[in-house]
Amino acid sequence: MWSGDSKRSVKSDLWLAAILFAAGVVTIGVSLVELRARNQVDMAQATGTPGKPLQATPAPTPNPSNTPAESKPGGTRPTTPAPEPAQPNAEAQKQGAKPALPPAPAEKMAPPIREKK
Numbered sequence: 001m002w003s004g005d006s007k008r009s010v011k012s013d014l015w016l017a018a019i020l021f022a023a024g025v026v027t028i029g030v031s032l033v034e035l036r037a038r039n040q041v042d043m044a045q046a047t048g049t050p051g052k053p054l055q056a057t058p059a060p061t062p063n064p065s066n067t068p069a070e071s072k073p074g075g076t077r078p079t080t081p082a083p084e085p086a087q088p089n090a091e092a093q094k095q096g097a098k099p100a101l102p103p104a105p106a107e108k109m110a111p112p113i114r115e116k117k
Contacts, residue, residue, distance in 0.1 A: 093099075
């Protein structure tokens with residue numbers, strides 16, 4: 001029934017499957033060990049002289065070249081070119097002004113859905 005070659009190939013396939021299965025089990029075991037180790041809470045605590053509170057380092061003084069320019073309250077923002085509406089008013093259209101955007105397409109309406117009888 002089974003020839004010698006096919007028995008050898010089946011046997012080698014089973015060994016390969018067993019090795020791959022064992023590698024998967026080992027991988028799962030390593031992952032679970034890492035997850036369990038990560039669950040531990042690590043606390044960081046700064047140590048100082050006993051009885052004295054910790055002091056923060058002073059902030060560096062800013063250089064005048066690094067500071068932003070002074071803002072002027074009530075100032076206007078220059079815009080060049082001046083903003084225009086997307087659709088000119090009716091008088092401007094009569095004079096030949098073209099809209100910046102093409103007209104929107106008409107909405108497509110389907111017939112109402114009939115109820116089943």
